[in-house]
Structures are given as C-alpha cells and as structure tokens.
Amino acid sequence: MENPILQTIRTRRSIKLNHLKPDPVPQEIIDQALEAANWAPSHGETEPWRFTLFTGEARHNLGQLFAEAYELSAIESHPFKPETAEAQRARATQAPVWISIGMTPALHPNGDRKKPRDEEIMAVACAIQNLHLALTTHGIxxxxxxxxxxxxxxxAQAIGLTPPSELLGFFYCGYPAIHWPDSIRQPWQNKITTYGQPNPN
Structure with a gap:
C-alpha cells in the first residue's frame, strides 16, 4: 500500500493561468490550506509567513495593483505598453483565488533580525509547499x-508589507480546466550520496 502523503506529493502540480476553471474554491478548502501552511517549520518558531487572500470582486483591486506595478516597472526599465498593462489587470481574474506570499522577519527589540533572512524565506517556502499539498488533496x-x-x-506597500517585511510573490490556484497535468522526475537515487551501509528494512 502506497504512503498517502507520498502519493499527494507525487500528484501536486503547478499550472498555467489559462488552464484554470473560473469555478470558485470553497472557503473551507482555502482555510484548510492556509492552516496547513501555518504548520510549516521555522527556525526558532518565528513563523514569518504572511498571506493576503483575494477572491471574488477583490481580484479586480488586485488587477489594478498589477497594472500599476507594471507601469512603474516599465518606467524604470523599458517602454510602457498600454496593452500589457491591460493584460496585467485582466490576469487577476483568470484564477479564482490569489494569495500574496509575504515574509515578516522576527526582530530583536533593537531591530536586528533574530534569524538570517534566508532561513525566514526558506520557512515561507515550506509553508507554500504545505498549502499546495493541502489543495492537491481536493483536486486543486x-x-x-x-x-x-x-x-x-x-x-507590497499596498497590502501592508513594509520593510523589513517582503513580498515574495503570489500563489494562484483553482480547479484545472485540462486533464490533470503529467510530470516526471529523474530517479531520486541519482541525487543521493550515501556514506555507510544501507539500514535494514
């Protein structure tokens, strides 16, 4: 009998926006996934993950933020294109759920970080993996x-992530409009170096 946790890990998939159904995700499922995220490990139990949830009509507000951020980044680095700004605005409604991924580090009273920045980011990544796996069990x-x-x-500023907090991106999710995506991995044994004799089964 296969380990159900390993089966979920193997089933988990990333998906493109245009491969999602518009169907809403029940709030109970979202809440379960966010609770799973909250059980991620963190060095010193700092729990640095911070999330902002956008569903329903609130996605239009997020789309406006995407368009504004694109315009600001275009001013900084490349020519502004109105059609790209509109595409950024529209993309927020292509997924039924968007979750901002924030990191708020634990600080000492003098403002110094309690733990290295990289470790706090790693903890957030663990939280997102938990969240993604929890959603996978519901076919999301x-x-x-x-x-x-x-x-x-x-x-980041608009959603309250001011320094030293950081915005690490967004997680979007929904039910797939296509056949559940296939995936492969190279054999795990090719990526392991072992010292000593294998333990008996």
Whole structure:
C-alpha cells in the first residue's frame, strides 16, 4: 500500500493561468490550506509567513495593483505598453483565488533580525509547499509566481508589507480546466550520496 502523503506529493502540480476553471474554491478548502501552511517549520518558531487572500470582486483591486506595478516597472526599465498593462489587470481574474506570499522577519527589540533572512524565506517556502499539498488533496492546482510585477514594492506597500517585511510573490490556484497535468522526475537515487551501509528494512 502506497504512503498517502507520498502519493499527494507525487500528484501536486503547478499550472498555467489559462488552464484554470473560473469555478470558485470553497472557503473551507482555502482555510484548510492556509492552516496547513501555518504548520510549516521555522527556525526558532518565528513563523514569518504572511498571506493576503483575494477572491471574488477583490481580484479586480488586485488587477489594478498589477497594472500599476507594471507601469512603474516599465518606467524604470523599458517602454510602457498600454496593452500589457491591460493584460496585467485582466490576469487577476483568470484564477479564482490569489494569495500574496509575504515574509515578516522576527526582530530583536533593537531591530536586528533574530534569524538570517534566508532561513525566514526558506520557512515561507515550506509553508507554500504545505498549502499546495493541502489543495492537491481536493483536486486543486496552483502556482507560485514571482515575476517583477508580483514582487513589486508598490504592491507590497499596498497590502501592508513594509520593510523589513517582503513580498515574495503570489500563489494562484483553482480547479484545472485540462486533464490533470503529467510530470516526471529523474530517479531520486541519482541525487543521493550515501556514506555507510544501507539500514535494514
């Protein structure tokens, strides 16, 4: 009999926005996934993950933030294109659920970090994996997106992630409109170096 946790891990998939159904995800399922995220490990129990949930009509507000962040980034690096701004605005409604991925570090009274920044980010990544696996058990796909717009300081400030907090991107999710995506991995044995004799079964 296969380990059910391993089966869920093997089943988990990332998915493109245009491969999602518009069907809403029940709030109970979202809440379960967020609770799963909250049980991630963190060094010193700092629990640095912070999430903002966008569903329903609130996604239009998020789309506006995406468009504004694109415009600001275009000013900084490349020519502004109105059609790209509109695409950024529209993409927020392509998934029924968007969750901002924030990291708020634990600080000493003098403002110094209690733990290294990298460790806090690793803890957030563990939280997202928990969240994604919990959604997988309900037949829901998702993806962590972290492009220029998704981590822009304009959006971070708008949702209350002011320094030293950071916006690490967004996780969108929904029911797949396509056949559940296939995936493969190279054999895990090829990625392991072992010292000593294998333990008996």
């Amino acid at each position: 796909c998702g993806k962590w997106t972290s492009g220029t717009v998704a981590v822009h300081p304009h959006i």
